[in-house]
Amino acid sequence: MPDRRRIARRRPAPALLAGRVLAAFLGAAVVATTGLVWYENKQLTDGTHTSTAIKGVKAGDDGYVPPHLGNDVNLLLIGLDSRRDMNGNDLPTQFVEDALHAGSSGIGGYNTNVLILMHIPANGGRVTAYSIPRDDYVERPGGNADVPGLGTIKVPDLGMGKIKEAYNDAKAYAEGKLTAAGVKDKAKVEAESREVGREATLRAVQKLTGVHVDHLAEVNLLGFYDVVKAIGSIQVCLKAPANDPIEYGAGTGLKLPAGVSTIDAATALQFVRQRYHLPDSDLSRTHRQQAFLSSVTHALRAKGVLGDIGSMQSLFGVVKNDIVIDNGWSVLDFAQQASNLTGGNATFSTLPIKGYADVPGGSGGKTSVNLVDPDLIKKTVTTAFGNDAAVAPPPTPVSSASAPSTPATPSTAATKTTITVNNGTKTVGLALKISGVLFDNGIAVTKTGNGGDNVAHTTIRYGTGAADLAKQIQTKLGTKTAPTADKTLPADSIVVTIGHDYKLPPDKPTRPTKPTSATSGAQPSTGAASTPGSNGINGGDDVDMSSQNGIPCVY
Amino acid sequence: MSSAARASTAGSRPRTGRGPAQRTRADQSRSTSSRAPRWLPAAALVLGPALGALLGKAIGGYHGPVFALLTIAAAALAAAAATPSGRWWVVPALPPVAWLIAAAAELAWHNPPYADTKAKAVGLVHATTHVFPVTLAALAVMGLVIAIATVRSRRPRGRRA
Numbered sequence: 001m002p003d004r005r006r007i008a009r010r011r012p013a014p015a016l017l018a019g020r021v022l023a024a025f026l027g028a029a030v031v032a033t034t035g036l037v038w039y040e041n042k043q044l045t046d047g048t049h050t051s052t053a054i055k056g057v058k059a060g061d062d063g064y065v066p067p068h069l070g071n072d073v074n075l076l077l078i079g080l081d082s083r084r085d086m087n088g089n090d091l092p093t094q095f096v097e098d099a100l101h102a103g104s105s106g107i108g109g110y111n112t113n114v115l116i117l118m119h120i121p122a123n124g125g126r127v128t129a130y131s132i133p134r135d136d137y138v139e140r141p142g143g144n145a146d147v148p149g150l151g152t153i154k155v156p157d158l159g160m161g162k163i164k165e166a167y168n169d170a171k172a173y174a175e176g177k178l179t180a181a182g183v184k185d186k187a188k189v190e191a192e193s194r195e196v197g198r199e200a201t202l203r204a205v206q207k208l209t210g211v212h213v214d215h216l217a218e219v220n221l222l223g224f225y226d227v228v229k230a231i232g233s234i235q236v237c238l239k240a241p242a243n244d245p246i247e248y249g250a251g252t253g254l255k256l257p258a259g260v261s262t263i264d265a266a267t268a269l270q271f272v273r274q275r276y277h278l279p280d281s282d283l284s285r286t287h288r289q290q291a292f293l294s295s296v297t298h299a300l301r302a303k304g305v306l307g308d309i310g311s312m313q314s315l316f317g318v319v320k321n322d323i324v325i326d327n328g329w330s331v332l333d334f335a336q337q338a339s340n341l342t343g344g345n346a347t348f349s350t351l352p353i354k355g356y357a358d359v360p361g362g363s364g365g366k367t368s369v370n371l372v373d374p375d376l377i378k379k380t381v382t383t384a385f386g387n388d389a390a391v392a393p394p395p396t397p398v399s400s401a402s403a404p405s406t407p408a409t410p411s412t413a414a415t416k417t418t419i420t421v422n423n424g425t426k427t428v429g430l431a432l433k434i435s436g437v438l439f440d441n442g443i444a445v446t447k448t449g450n451g452g453d454n455v456a457h458t459t460i461r462y463g464t465g466a467a468d469l470a471k472q473i474q475t476k477l478g479t480k481t482a483p484t485a486d487k488t489l490p491a492d493s494i495v496v497t498i499g500h501d502y503k504l505p506p507d508k509p510t511r512p513t514k515p516t517s518a519t520s521g522a523q524p525s526t527g528a529a530s531t532p533g534s535n536g537i538n539g540g541d542d543v544d545m546s547s548q549n550g551i552p553c554v555y
Numbered sequence: 556m557s558s559a560a561r562a563s564t565a566g567s568r569p570r571t572g573r574g575p576a577q578r579t580r581a582d583q584s585r586s587t588s589s590r591a592p593r594w595l596p597a598a599a600l601v602l603g604p605a606l607g608a609l610l611g612k613a614i615g616g617y618h619g620p621v622f623a624l625l626t627i628a629a630a631a632l633a634a635a636a637a638t639p640s641g642r643w644w645v646v647p648a649l650p651p652v653a654w655l656i657a658a659a660a661e662l663a664w665h666n667p668p669y670a671d672t673k674a675k676a677v678g679l680v681h682a683t684t685h686v687f688p689v690t691l692a693a694l695a696v697m698g699l700v701i702a703i704a705t706v707r708s709r710r711p712r713g714r715r716a
Binding site for chain 2: 012019020023024025026027028030031033034035037038041042071122124330332333335336
């Protein structure tokens with residue numbers, strides 16, 4: 001009996017035992033849950049290439065801008081026109097030429113063909129983003145760069161030049177220094193010299209815009225491709241049909257109709273890279289890039305990737321080898337901060353230029369650049385980025401041309417009728433712009449082309465069954481001459497030939513600050529500026545991410 | 556009083572009616588804890604991380620090394636001061652207590668403050684990411700402390716044998 005009592009006392013009471021089990025279960029559950037969250041979060045960023053370039057631009061450097069007060073985020077998106085991977089190895093030639101349609105691996109160097117400075121207000125207001133045209137002729141300050149294994153190197157002032165080349169030139173300088181110092185590890189040379197390139201780009205961008213860059217994200221050609229490939233496909237919308245044949249080693253081969261198209265990764269790359277056969281060449285290309293970002297965001301949102309850590313992790317797993325982000329970047333924070341961006345509450349603009357000029361440089365002895373007014377650009381950017389007080393309204397009104405209140409829906413008649421717009425003048429891109437005017441009025445043009453150089457009067461000819469639509473086109477364009485029937489044309493077809501008498505409708509105001517006549521800024525020593533009028537060239541219509549259900553239409 | 560405190564109190568309560576062998580073993584295993592105040596394990600468990608977050612905030616990071624060190628040290632102290640019975644409560648209590656304090660610190664002190672529920676959820680992910688390695692380390696230290704205490708408590712019996 002005493003033994004049995006002793007045994008009974010040694011065992012904990014059932015309630016106590018249950019309590020212990022419950023406590024152990026709770027503790028284990030918390031450990032397991034926190035561990036899972038930790039693991040998932042870790043997986044999201046592990047393996048991502050990071051950069052210290054943001055902190056590499058130090059006080060005292062020309063181009064240094066002190067961090068702004070408050071918690072807004074200025075993010076610089078860098079699209080690198082490089083056909084090399086992170087280790088400096090050429091991407092497979094066949095892949096570059098056949099899949100990316102990007103020419104050979106020798107093309108492009110390390111030009112930053114995409115520079116988008118994005119401002120994400122802490123107060124949840126509208127995201128404002130500015131594309132910096134790649135050929136903007138700007139100061140490219142030098143500075144001190146800390147290169148591991150080499151110490152601090154003094155990157156010389158790169159002088160005036162295209163902003164896209166700041167990266168390439170500084171990288172080339174650092175690469176030379178590293179090689180001269182006997183660094184043989186190709187991947188190390190690539191990584192360290194790229195850092196110097198990023199710092200040079202940051203200095204040039206900050207010098208030009210007058211705002212501090214808080215975070216950067218760099219993506220190369222392959223990154224663009226992989227993002228869309230990971231998503232599957234995206235939808236884009238064109239105001240005018242695109243036809244960019246590959247000729248003389250240039251062109252992308254893009255061929256898309258006006259309206260919304262669903263495109264794959266390779267076509268998406270063509271979409272963002274096309275610069276010929278566009279109304280405003282590089283400026284139009286910036287709108288393509290803006291529309292691409294909007295379309296990708298739309299696709300991610302539609303597929304439920306945004307806000308789903310698992311899906312984000314999968315996407316990151318695919319693209320992490322192609323992108324570089326700064327080491328202060330938190331993907332989760334960004335996802336939360338950028339909820340307005342992902343919600344479509346964002347406006348993309350292109351920084352204005354004053355005109356074009358030829359300056360010494362390039363393979364042909366001279367190269368074409370965009371002249372800019374640095375004071376005006378600083379004023380434009382700092383005003384827009386500092387205007388976060390109001391949450392709802394964007395700092396710049398959106399042009400109705402790019403962001404009609406309702407999506408431009410081509411009429412039923414238009415969809416079955418072949419509409420060709422020919423440019424009968426020497427004005428470059430006029431047929432495309434006419435297509436845009438018609439598109440904004442709900443009529444999708446099928447084809448554009450040239451119709452001679454010296455057509456005096458605009459004509460509209462139509463085949464059988466297209467009289468009504470031809471009349472509509474005349475009304476929309478406001479031309480004087482009535483459409484005429486042309487039996488030589490196939491049925492259900494219309495040919496519009498634009499003559500010198502046609503005048504495009506005036507641009508609607510897109511920004512509070514329009515470019516003005518030259519006020520300051522370094523000018524090229526040679527080369528004639530072809531400044532088109534005292535107002536210069538604005539960057540074109542803004543691209544509003546909320547327009548057309550997140551698929552803004554561009555040229 | 557928290558469950559951990561109750562547990563440690565219960566664990567150190569003298570028990571009557573045991574045989575000489577059990578009493579000796581229990582007393583020996585409580586050699587450290589019997590000298591400690593009954594409230595110490597629970598207090599260490601809560602105050603360690605809390606103090607770590609507070610001091611860390613003053614220094615620069617409420618989830619930084621100060622938080623980690625104090626949490627781990629407090630966990631070791633709690634494990635050492637608890638009775639064998641109390642350890643059943645102290646050890647499982649550490650993860651939720653540490654997480655709650657880290658989460659509260661994150662939501663209370665993050666600059667800028669988290670504005671909405673979605674932002675707060677992101678904040679909780681941050682807190683969790685920071686606290687998990689600390690919790691693991693603290694649990695490992697607790698295990699070590701308990702193992703040492705167990706070995707020490709068995710040594711006299713081994714000698715007698």
